[in-house]
Amino acid sequence: MPDPNPDRIGPSPSPDVSRAAGGLRVTVDLNRCQAYAQCCYAAPHHFALHGAEALHYDPAPTAAARDDIERARVACPVQAIRVEDAGRQRA
Amino acid sequence: MEHLVVVGASLAGLRGAEAARKAGFQGRLTLIGAEPHRPYDRPPLSKLVLTGGVAPGATTLPNLEPLDAEWRLGSAAAGLDRSDRAVILESGDRVAYDRLLIATGARARPWPDTVQNRFGGVHTLRSRDDAAALRGALAAGPGRVLVIGGGFIGCEVAAACRDLDLPVTLVESGATVLERVLGSHLGSVVAALHAVRGVDLRLGAKVEALEDDDSGHVVRARLADGRTIETTCVVVALGAVRNTEWLSGSGLAFDEGGVDCDADGYVLDTDGRSDRTIAAAGDVARFPHPIYDGRRVALEHWGHAVAQGAHAGRLLAGQASSPAYAEVPAFWSSQGGVTLKMAGLTEGADGLVIAQGDPKTGRFLALYGRAGRCIAAVSFDSVRWLPAYAEMVAAGAPFPPIHGAVDQGRLRVLPPGFPKEDER
Numbered sequence: 001m002p003d004p005n006p007d008r009i010g011p012s013p014s015p016d017v018s019r020a021a022g023g024l025r026v027t028v029d030l031n032r033c034q035a036y037a038q039c040c041y042a043a044p045h046h047f048a049l050h051g052a053e054a055l056h057y058d059p060a061p062t063a064a065a066r067d068d069i070e071r072a073r074v075a076c077p078v079q080a081i082r083v084e085d086a087g088r089q090r091a
Numbered sequence: 092m093e094h095l096v097v098v099g100a101s102l103a104g105l106r107g108a109e110a111a112r113k114a115g116f117q118g119r120l121t122l123i124g125a126e127p128h129r130p131y132d133r134p135p136l137s138k139l140v141l142t143g144g145v146a147p148g149a150t151t152l153p154n155l156e157p158l159d160a161e162w163r164l165g166s167a168a169a170g171l172d173r174s175d176r177a178v179i180l181e182s183g184d185r186v187a188y189d190r191l192l193i194a195t196g197a198r199a200r201p202w203p204d205t206v207q208n209r210f211g212g213v214h215t216l217r218s219r220d221d222a223a224a225l226r227g228a229l230a231a232g233p234g235r236v237l238v239i240g241g242g243f244i245g246c247e248v249a250a251a252c253r254d255l256d257l258p259v260t261l262v263e264s265g266a267t268v269l270e271r272v273l274g275s276h277l278g279s280v281v282a283a284l285h286a287v288r289g290v291d292l293r294l295g296a297k298v299e300a301l302e303d304d305d306s307g308h309v310v311r312a313r314l315a316d317g318r319t320i321e322t323t324c325v326v327v328a329l330g331a332v333r334n335t336e337w338l339s340g341s342g343l344a345f346d347e348g349g350v351d352c353d354a355d356g357y358v359l360d361t362d363g364r365s366d367r368t369i370a371a372a373g374d375v376a377r378f379p380h381p382i383y384d385g386r387r388v389a390l391e392h393w394g395h396a397v398a399q400g401a402h403a404g405r406l407l408a409g410q411a412s413s414p415a416y417a418e419v420p421a422f423w424s425s426q427g428g429v430t431l432k433m434a435g436l437t438e439g440a441d442g443l444v445i446a447q448g449d450p451k452t453g454r455f456l457a458l459y460g461r462a463g464r465c466i467a468a469v470s471f472d473s474v475r476w477l478p479a480y481a482e483m484v485a486a487g488a489p490f491p492p493i494h495g496a497v498d499q500g501r502l503r504v505l506p507p508g509f510p511k512e513d514e515r
Binding site: 024025026027029030031033034035050051052053054056058059060082083084 | 132134135139144145146149150151152153154155393394397421422423425428429430432454472474475
């Protein structure tokens, strides 16, 4: 995923992409990540390994990716993926 | 109703607030943040955000527990009145608290010359807005980027420039990059990686001054040896300063290295007494680490902000069963396609062994020892070895670890090559 959406690059101060899009928020605990790459198979448009162990991921997938992201989260052997569904309001 | 106030709306503050709720805190909850943004994730800011793979505004952190909180964003804390139990904001507003979590983090250390620091084209990299500004500058295709400082941020920025095929010079005053964290032995492995990728490394060199074009935009840097580097984009990567000034007059023990905490995580006053209404977590908290004989450390690690933030949240929620915080320090960095991950702290190491793999192949694990005990392990594209060695670090296992085992010959102990105190 070298460049999932270059159009999103905004001027400073940058808008909050995920909230505006009503999408998801994702973070991966990269201390925990062991590069098993199961997320890359489960959601290939949102997770990719660069080199042997550098996991690149999309931290703000759209709501349409919900099922893929959930599959990736569940597939992670070390449970390193954390997801918030911004569509469900939390404050 | 009890009021829990969290000062600092970043990773440690957010995870602390979530942990307090999860631990059953049902009172009022307020998060105060100096920046206008909801808590966001910093690691991508020096990597994918710079290369354009992730938008700066896409880094908002997931919120993992219902918070039911009030947010005071864009309002920095300016003071703490403990006798009245109130946080004073820059606006002069007072926010009364019953329990307080201090998670104000750190900021980038600026270029020391205040005039040159204001030149156009001179960047630091800490916040999301910093990253957006630097991304904009890199996307404009500067003729050469100058990175001042060969720590993790400096190395990651230089790697991102090469990913973008931009010419980049990295100036580091030490003998090699990452010398303070890894020592010169492994620092030179990282330096070689960057040199191969086309980074112009100037080691043992010092930028003496930045010069402008009379319109206030940087055009060149002058080195101590008299040479110059033509550049319109400078990234100052000289480490961080803790955000503690707002604690002036609070009676708490602090300096630019952090606010002092006791072993539980409560802050200490200048007489060394714990204030059990206030805890601290993340970059700003300096605490005695049980794995390192109670040495006082303030750690700028992502995982530490998560774990100590959650610890402090549970503590302030009154969860008595919270065990003492003893998380093994851990962090990662990826630069130029290589991922290095570390467990433990290398400070004071007197020996280094390559415990697995071989630096010549690019994939190996190194173990640091001090006075006969394992104190840290670092993996280069070999993370699956790391958990086993992290356990040895946590246990203070003997160093060197294996003497003539069947599957592995005697490990050679190397000098790690840390700079002497007076050179730091």
